[in-house]
Amino acid sequence: MNARASLTARLMSASAWRDALLDWARTDGLAWIYILKTVSAALLALGIAMKLELPQPHTAMMTVFIVMQAQSGMVLAKGFYRIAGTLIGSLVTIVLIALFSQQPTLFLLAVSIWVGICTFGAACNRNFRSYGFVLAGYSAALVGIPAAQHADGAFMAAVTRVTEVTLGIICAGTVSALVLPQHAGDTVRTVVRARYARFVEFVADTLAGRVDRAGAEQINARFVADVVGLEALRSFAVFEDPRTRMRSGRLSRLNTEFMIASTRFHSLHQLMNRIRANGQHEVIDAIKPYLREVSPLLLKKNGEPVRNAADAGHAAAQLQVFKEMLPRRIRETRAMLESRPRIDLLDFDTAAELLYRFVDEMHAYTLTYGSLTADLHERERTEERYVPRTNTIAAGVAGLRAAVVSLTLGAFWIATAWTSGGTAVLNAAATCALLALMPEPAKTASQMAGGTVFAVVAGLIAMFFVYPRIDGYVLLCTALVPFLLVGMLMATRPRLAGYGMGYCLFFSLLAGPDNLIHYDPSSFMNDAIALIVSMLVTAVASAVLLPPASPWLRNRLLRHLLQQVAAACTDRLGHARQSLESGTRDLMHQANALATDRPDVQAQMLAWMFTVLEMGHAAIELRTELANLPDDARYAPSAAWRRATQRMLEALAALFDTPTRERLIAAHEATSASIDAALQTLHTVITSREDRHRLQRMLTYLHFIRTALLDQRSPLNVSMSGMPAPNPNGGNRTA
Structure with missing residues (x-):
């Protein structure tokens, strides 16, 4: 012994x-x-x-x-x-x-x-x-x-x-x-694998209610660093590694798709919190079953996490099937809700649209991740680039x-x-x-x-x-x-x-x-x-001489961050989404570097970053829908609802150019007026299913902007606390 x-x-x-x-x-x-x-x-x-x-x-x-x-x-x-x-x-x-x-x-x-x-x-x-x-x-x-x-x-x-x-x-x-x-190429592959797994875990934990606000802030701050870091690593690795050089376009695309998917998921999560705060529990109950189905779709056949690009094929296939079936299932659920009193259908429509968009963008992200196993792939041909x-x-x-x-x-x-x-x-x-x-x-x-x-x-x-x-x-x-x-x-x-x-x-x-x-x-x-x-x-x-961490320069950086929304409302569409996503995160990364000893400032900038991304995304998608409208008198720029929508975009751009309480109230009133005008057009002019669906989609973007303007936890309202808030009852509540 x-x-x-x-x-x-x-x-x-x-x-x-x-x-x-x-x-x-x-x-x-x-x-x-x-x-x-x-x-x-x-x-x-x-x-x-x-x-x-x-x-x-x-x-x-x-x-x-x-x-x-x-x-x-x-x-x-x-x-x-x-x-x-x-x-x-x-x-x-x-x-x-x-x-x-x-x-x-x-x-x-x-x-x-x-x-x-x-x-x-x-x-x-x-x-x-x-x-x-x-x-x-x-x-x-x-x-x-x-x-x-x-x-x-x-x-x-x-x-x-x-x-x-x-x-x-x-x-x-x-x-x-x-x-x-x-080799930097090895580090790139490690970062890509770890980020995908971490994001999938974050989605599952958030949907299951296992992530508190502080934890979510820390994870999102890490995601910002990951985006900037991966772009830097990619630019280094192409000098040494032919494999990375052959995948350079896909790595840029992967970064863009991750940014868009993470913003969309945050928007969906925020909207669900706002719906819950407004007491629309029936809407929450109607959307929850779909949310519970999302997490298992991001796993392998045996239920284990996706650990590398080779495992991503099954997850992409599952997301594709779910995405194809989702519109029909959503229509059936909506039909059931229409007969119930006091249901805000705009809340349901907006949540459903954000869910569909998230699944679609997560599908694209997973497809690009899976394509990294091949040296040559069609997804390499892309114009999506990081815009600092x-x-x-x-x-x-x-x-x-x-x-x-x-x-x-x-x-x-x-x-x-x-x-x-x-x-x-x-x-x-x-x-x-x-x-x-x-x-x-x-x-x-x-x-x-x-x-x-x-x-x-x-x-x-x-x-x-x-x-x-x-x-x-x-x-x-x-x-x-x-x-x-x-x-x-x-x-x-x-x-x-x-x-x-x-x-x-x-x-x-x-x-x-x-x-x-x-x-x-x-x-x-x-x-x-x-x-x-x-x-x-x-x-x-x-x-x-004005050190980088001085309050004056930090405020200039914040103003530049907010002006991203103004650009989303007024600049040419082109690559607007990539510019908004990468530019906002790049500014956020700079702000974090300048406030390493000020966690309160970092938290504040992170809150502003997501507000900018949410509002900017909604504005860009609304403008994209407007740009793709058919040549029809009902959709002419001179139509009342089109003029109201344009005034809303101008009011939103003015608000983020120089945030004041008066401009916040004006933006809310313009958004409510735009929703009212679009609803009137939907009920009295639009008849075909395709046209109704197009206008309802635009209404979801308008409604999301309105809920964000009314959110009392938003930095827009927190920074103006103690002043009269916009009237939350403006605008029609049904579609």
Whole structure:
């Protein structure tokens, strides 16, 4: 027994060790792989640059730290845009030097304006496209400021700069792709599977009443991040993975279909809550049986969840059958309700229409998900694309801030003739552009300044105590590894990432070895002071000049979000739904990033997001129905009900352009008048079943808008609490 117990204990101990090792491999193990790959690529770039006798090998080494990412697709994408940005920045540098080489004040003014424009472009774009703008501005400063003092060498300075950057990118991409690679395509597939399963589970739990309001908010906030994250991953993965490249159109379509399906489900759930609050329990009882049938349709034959794209075929087939039978069953249920008094048939019609739409959109989402098993598929041909939205005022503030910082330090350089003034200007330009992409630029700049202080100390030790005592590339690598590991360890820890970024970049700049090392303590300390001062000035400017998290900019972002509804009511239809869905979620993602320490603000923005999506969807679908009406006098734009509907759309656009209590009341009254006019037309003019169904469908959109305007839990009403509410009794209640 003792031997058996001892053997059992040893097996359990071995199992515990194995589990602990696997857990470490999935977490810290991956971080260490990334650290070692980055250091190896940096040393490789340094060695090749020295072998080629490039003038500044440390630039290639620093490029590796800027470009390197955990996944090879990200490295290739970032490297591509970095090369493009560097080429453009270098060309602009040559032009500016040709124009202003004899006028340093005008040259610095032109460079500052260019840096501001590029920072604005970086803030307006997404993913690594924004990084191309960062490098276009940074390269103009990095190449132009030193070269302006020796204009005859400007072209060669630009060529060597591009060569060093390209070498660093090639080394980073090669090491990332060949040494224990992690592929963005694998992450894309994991995210797609997890999101589908999570959404199906959310639908089932919500319909069963197992999700409270707080839980729903958390899940919906995660879905917003999933949408933006998947689009970013797709844009990275197409650089490295042919399978993802062949499915790129379907992944975009999948994202759009998920957004539409999740909005529709939220609208249905909200409407059911409003119907219940209004006491229409018979309508709830009539719709509930259909809702209970939805969840089992999203499972496999054996009742298990759909775990991958190959399992989605059965769910799609079940949804197709249910969707085809649903209209007839709904008509039968409606016929039973018509004979009952005090039944709001508009409530039932609207719930039934939303249910049908959700099933139809979930069917499309499931079909696209299932199509991912094939390399080629007809659903790849799609025009549905993610349409980002950026607040141009916030981006303009970031660009203005970068220009002001560059001009301020440039003026100080000219006034003092500081030998390292150029270093301060070009580093400030680069830091401002990089921080334009971050929600807390002042905090990050301060951390980078702290990391630079550490880099100065480490650089002093390396430059003046280590390098003089070694000889050869192997000993150089051996000496550099401990210094670089310290920075990478900080960079991989979320709380120390800013310090690690500053340390790695500026240790490379200050103490990165060149072929001919100049042991000049005075120059070293001047450059070190210039780097720290430039980041501190950037931090102060970011904290003072309208920081991204300031209430004023948050309110501008909210206004931009609300104007999505105004656009849905007035802009050309075209790709209006995709623009509404992706643009609204993109703005929401930005708002979340700016309010990481304000959960109350995040909850408020999430509530506004769904209000915008619900209202925008209803307006777009109503306008689509109007646009598809036959050429008939009953549907002419001059018809009374058409004019009333147009006035309603105008009132809704005005409300979301500038929300006020008066405009809320006006929008409600216009919606009620539109419903009354449409009902009168339905009862007195329309006779055929097809025409009645078309007009009833438009009535459901109008009714949904009216219920949303009356919802006391809506942010429209919550933000105006204490003021007279619209009359809930306006308009006819039957169809």
